[in-house]
Every structure is written in C-alpha cells, then in structure tokens.
Amino acid sequence: MGKFKVRSNIVNKDSLRVVQTATLKVLADTLTKSFGPNGVNTAYRKEKDIARYTKDGHTILQEIMFTGPIEFTMKQNLVDITRRIVTTVGDGTTSAVILAYEIFKNLCDASKKFNISDKQLIADFNTAVNEAIEIIESNRIETTVEDIYKIAMISTDNNEYIANLITDIYKQYGMDVFIDVGVSGGTETMTREHDGFTIPSGYGDVALINNTEKHTCEIRNPEIYIFEDPIDTIEISAYMEKVIYDNITEPASKREFDKVVPTIIVCPRIGTDVISVIDDFVKGMAQMPPAKRVMYPLNIITNISKTDYLMDLAYLSGAKLIRKYIDPALLKADQERGLAPTIENIHNFCGHAEAVISTSNNTKFINPVLMHNEDGTLSDLYNSRLEDMKDKLASLEETRENIVEIATLKRRINAFKSNLVEIFVGGISLTDRDALRDLVEDAVLNCRSAAINGYGRGANFEGYAAFDELLCDSDDNEEYNIYQIIVDAYENLYARLYFNKEKADDEVIRLIEDMFNHEMPMNIRTKQYDNTVLSSIKSDSNILEAINKIMGTVFLTNQFLVADVQYNSYTDITEEE
Numbered sequence: 001m002g003k004f005k006v007r008s009n010i011v012n013k014d015s016l017r018v019v020q021t022a023t024l025k026v027l028a029d030t031l032t033k034s035f036g037p038n039g040v041n042t043a044y045r046k047e048k049d050i051a052r053y054t055k056d057g058h059t060i061l062q063e064i065m066f067t068g069p070i071e072f073t074m075k076q077n078l079v080d081i082t083r084r085i086v087t088t089v090g091d092g093t094t095s096a097v098i099l100a101y102e103i104f105k106n107l108c109d110a111s112k113k114f115n116i117s118d119k120q121l122i123a124d125f126n127t128a129v130n131e132a133i134e135i136i137e138s139n140r141i142e143t144t145v146e147d148i149y150k151i152a153m154i155s156t157d158n159n160e161y162i163a164n165l166i167t168d169i170y171k172q173y174g175m176d177v178f179i180d181v182g183v184s185g186g187t188e189t190m191t192r193e194h195d196g197f198t199i200p201s202g203y204g205d206v207a208l209i210n211n212t213e214k215h216t217c218e219i220r221n222p223e224i225y226i227f228e229d230p231i232d233t234i235e236i237s238a239y240m241e242k243v244i245y246d247n248i249t250e251p252a253s254k255r256e257f258d259k260v261v262p263t264i265i266v267c268p269r270i271g272t273d274v275i276s277v278i279d280d281f282v283k284g285m286a287q288m289p290p291a292k293r294v295m296y297p298l299n300i301i302t303n304i305s306k307t308d309y310l311m312d313l314a315y316l317s318g319a320k321l322i323r324k325y326i327d328p329a330l331l332k333a334d335q336e337r338g339l340a341p342t343i344e345n346i347h348n349f350c351g352h353a354e355a356v357i358s359t360s361n362n363t364k365f366i367n368p369v370l371m372h373n374e375d376g377t378l379s380d381l382y383n384s385r386l387e388d389m390k391d392k393l394a395s396l397e398e399t400r401e402n403i404v405e406i407a408t409l410k411r412r413i414n415a416f417k418s419n420l421v422e423i424f425v426g427g428i429s430l431t432d433r434d435a436l437r438d439l440v441e442d443a444v445l446n447c448r449s450a451a452i453n454g455y456g457r458g459a460n461f462e463g464y465a466a467f468d469e470l471l472c473d474s475d476d477n478e479e480y481n482i483y484q485i486i487v488d489a490y491e492n493l494y495a496r497l498y499f500n501k502e503k504a505d506d507e508v509i510r511l512i513e514d515m516f517n518h519e520m521p522m523n524i525r526t527k528q529y530d531n532t533v534l535s536s537i538k539s540d541s542n543i544l545e546a547i548n549k550i551m552g553t554v555f556l557t558n559q560f561l562v563a564d565v566q567y568n569s570y571t572d573i574t575e576e577e
Contacts, residue, residue: 011560011570023071024101031094036497037524056438057094058086069562081549085542087215089449090442096546102489114480124482129548132466133541140454140537150534155443169421175451176414179444184426196366198418199309203358204300207286210293217358219297222262223350224317229324232271239346262297269302316368319351449536458535459521464490
C-alpha cells in the first residue's frame with residue numbers, strides 16, 4: 001500500500017513547540033527595544049488614527065498583530081495574563097515577556113536533555129516561584145516619601161517634573177493618598193483634590209469593571225446600601241434583590257435607562273446559598289462589552305472583615321445599616337421605629353456619595369454626602385468622628401498594651417481621612433500627551449503599591465537574588481536543577497537590559513557579580529550604585545506570578561486544533577526551519 005498523508009487541523013507537539021518558541025522570541029525581541037532606560041519609543045497607528053508613541057510594554061504588546069492562529073492566541077494570552085501587573089504595579093510586562101521566553105526555551109531544553117515530563121517541570125517551576133516570592137516579600141522595606149521620589153523617577157524614565165509632582169502629593173496628603181490619572185484639555189498638567197473614604201476591598205467580580213483602561217468599576221452619584229452582617233439568608237437577601245431589581249433590572253428591561261439608579265451594595269460577604277440572586281446579573285455583565293456596562297451601574301463590594309469600616313461609611317454617607325435579626329419580635333419593633341427596613345421602605349436606608357471607584361484591592365467613596373458643609377468645608381460631623389478616633393489612638397499609644405488595636409485604629413483613621421488626587425496630564429499634542437500619560441500611570445501605580453506593600457530593589461534584582469539564593473542552597477550534585485534554569489533566564493534578561501545582547505556572556509556575568517557585591521542593581525544612567533533603582537516589592541512577585549501562569553498555559557499545551565484544515569499551515573514544521 002502506498003503512503004497517504006492525512007490532512008487535518010491538528011498541530012502536533014513538536015510543531016507547536018517551534019511556533020511557541022518563535023512567537024515568544026518575536027514578542028521578547030520587539031519589547032526589548034523599549035526596555036529600560038536605554039529603550040526608546042515604539043510608534044503604532046490604529047485605523048484612521050494618528051501615529052502614537054510609547055515605551056509602555058503592555059501597550060506595545062497589545063498592538064502586535066499575527067496572522068497565524070497559534071501566534072495570535074499566544075499573544076492574547078500574554079496580554080490577558082500580564083494585565084494584572086499593569087493594574088497593580090504599572091510596569092513589568094516587558095520583563096515578564098522576556099523572562100517567559102527565556103524560561104520557556106530552557107524548559108524545552110531540559111525536557112529533552114533530562115527526559116522529564118512537562119507536568120513535572122511545571123510543578124517544579126511552580127514550587128520554585130512560590131519559594132522565590134516568599135524570599136522577595138520578606139525583604140520588603142517600609143516606604144517613605146523620599147523613596148516615592150526614587151520610585152517615580154525610575155517609573156517615569158527620569159522625568160523630574162512628574163516625579164516631584166507625585167512626591168509633593170504624598171508629602172501633602174500622606175502615604176494613604178489615592179492618585180488617579182486623567183487627561184488635560186490643554187498643554188498644562190494639573191491636579192485636582194477630592195476628599196473621600198476608603199475601604200480595603202474592591203469590586204466583587206471582574207464582570208463589574210466598566211473602565212477597562214484603568215481596570216476599575218466607577219459609578220457616579222450612587223445609592224449606597226450597607227449590610228452590617230453577611231447576606232446569607234433568604235430574608236436578608238430579599239432586600240438586596242429588591243434594590244437591584246427596582247434600581248437596575250426593571251428599568252433596564254424596559255429600555256428606560258434614564259430611570260436606572262446607580263447602586264452600590266456593601267457587605268461582609270454573600271453566602272453561597274443566596275449567591276444565585278446576583279449570579280445571573282453578573283453573568284449577563286460578563287457577556288457585555290465594558291462600554292455597555294456603564295448602562296448597568298452596579299457594584300457589589302464584599303470581603304470586608306472589619307465592621308468598623310461599615311459603620312464609618314454609614315456615618316459619612318448617611319446610610320442606615322441593614323442588620324440581620326434572629327428575634328422576629330425585635331425585628332418588628334425596630335421596623336416600627338424605622339431602625340430596620342421592610343421590603344417597602346428599603347430604599348430609605350441608602351446613603352450617597354459623589355462617586356465610588358473600585359479597583360481589585362480597594363474602594364474609594366468620593367465626597368460622601370455628610371462629609372462636607374454646603375460651602376465645601378469639612379462638616380462638624382466628620383471632624384467630631386475623626387477627633388474621637390484620634391483621642392482614642394493617643395490613649396492607646398500611651399500604654400502600648402494593645403498593639404493590634406492601635407494598628408487597626410490607625411488604618412481606620414487613614415481610611416477616614418483618605419484623599420483622592422487626580423493628575424490631568426497635558427501635552428502640546430495628542431501623541432505627546434499619551435506618551436507622558438503612560439509614564440505617569442506606571443509611576444502612580446508603582447508608588448501606590450509601594451506605599452501599601454513596601455519597596456525593594458528594582459530592575460528585577462529581587463527576583464534574581466531570590467533564585468540565586470535558592471540555587472546556592474540546592475543540591476548542586478544534581479544535573480537537573482530548576483533554579484539554574486531560572487537563573488540562566490535572568491542572566492539573559494540582564495544581557496538585554498544592560499548591554500542589548502540576547503545572551504549573557506563574560507561581560508554580563510561580571511556586571512551581575514558586581515551588582516551582588518554592592519547588593520543592588522546598577523543605575524544604568526549614572527553607571528553608579530546609588531540605591532535609586534527602587535520599585536514596589538510586589539513588582540518582581542507579580543512578574544513571577546504572571547510567568548507562572550504563562551508557563552502553566554503555554555508549556556502544558558501539547559497540541560493545537562486550528563479552526564479549519566485550510567488554516568493549518570503548521571504541518572511538518574521543524575526546528576531547522
């Protein structure tokens with residue numbers, strides 16, 4: 001019988017590995033051109049749009065196009081996975097993509113050389129990453145205003161004006177200030193201050209995000225409903241269901257969007273038995289484009305462990321706390337006195353604020369209705385509450401007997417007097433403004449993360465140092481060593497960052513040894529070890545978490561089914577090709 005070649009839509013593992021490696025190399029090489037202080041802008045142009053210029057790795061990654069389905073899918077996976085870096089610490093996409101390429105290559109080589117299964121390699125890699133993150137975060141240093149300046153200088157590519165602007169905001173409003181970035185209508189960069197109240201919990205589901213650029217849920221002039229207890233019974237969930245139905249579901253179903261009432265639900269948690277009340281709504285939101293989600297302005301904020309935050313929010317917003325009752329007689333008595341809601345009057349229990357902005361980690365209530373007098377000055381109600389908390393803190397600090405309560409009260413005070421400062425970025429042209437905005441957004445996010453979590457040595461130094469420590473402590477008699485695989489990848493990353501080389505050589509190794517002797521990365525601009533290359537301690541951790549997800553997705557895929565046989569141009573691809 002003669003040979004017969006079967007044509008299908010199946011791309012086998014060997015061909016897939018070649019395409020995966022080549023795609024990661026293209027992405028890494030492209031992003032390297034904007035990497036670090038030596039990097040320069042990449043220009044891109046959307047359809048019917050003027051050319052724009054940026055050094056931002058995530059923006060560049062999003063604009064790269066491929067015709068092949070495997071290449072396109074991989075690129076989109078990297079965009080999605082690295083988005084968390086962008087929304088939490090700003091910069092880091094370029095480092096994540098370059099390290100992903102280098103580690104992927106090394107894992108492929110190790111799989112062949114040592115005959116280790118893909119699952120085992122990824123299991124070892126996952127363990128190594130978790131060990132490294134533990135080391136990295138143990139090295140965190142408390143951030144000061146002076147550190148904010150250094151972090152902002154690195155993040156803004158040495159823009160002293162923006163670094164000073166951000167630093168001055170932290171000096172004036174403290175380390176708990178929340179900075180947001182917008183666009184100015186003119187050439188000047190301006191700031192605007194707002195008072196607010198912050199709780200350390202964000203949106204309840206990513207489907208509620210209605211601003212994809214900032215990865216936030218932003219709702220203006222909402223009704224705010226605060227549940228003091230978990231929503232985990234039919235009785236208490238009926239109030240939530242009534243609010244959502246009246247405010248959003250019913251008018252939206254009639255296409256009467258002018259009657260939709262922006263709504264915020266705040267509670268400690270929602271029980272599994274009643275989660276179905278909001279499941280359908282959230283699933284519907286998930287299927288909508290973010291631009292349409294603004295027509296359904298709902299945010300559900302849960303995971304609030306401290307009821308003090310709920311009471312403070314109710315105090316400032318004018319909301320009445322919605323409580324759970326065990327005794328029916330007590331419930332009825334409180335309903336008659338207007339202290340507990342009924343289905344008919346539940347809307348009377350809401351509070352108000354000018355705006356509510358949620359990230360994945362926190363929610364800021366801008367200008368709660370009882371925070372200010374009509375002339376804009378802080379109200380007696382607000383000042384009285386704040387002074388009471390400060391007096392209690394002073395009393396506790398005299399004895400220092402209850403350190404936990406002191407820390408909790410400090411967080412409450414910071415949340416109570418929290419501020420929002422908006423930076424409106426200006427420029428002489430749209431291109432100039434957008435390029436500067438990218439830098440400002442990266443700096444703001446990195447400084448915010450450092451203020452919350454502490455800082456570490458930047459330029460991927462904390463990650464490299466952690467794996468080097470693990471390598472030194474490991475059994476060097478073993479031929480296969482997962483730590484060595486990762487260390488080798490970091491050395492090639494430094495080759496790109498400092499020397500624009502694809503592979504580490506003796507010159508690169510000498511620099512790395514010198515950095516270890518100084519216990520810090522070298523400042524590329526000054527060629528000095530001046531302790532100015534700083535970043536949020538979460539920078540390296542988030543990069544490694546992203547790479548871990550990338551490897552878990554890409555390396556554990558051993559075949560690909562394209563949409564149609566005619567699109568399978570990958571048959572018989574070999575490494576030589």
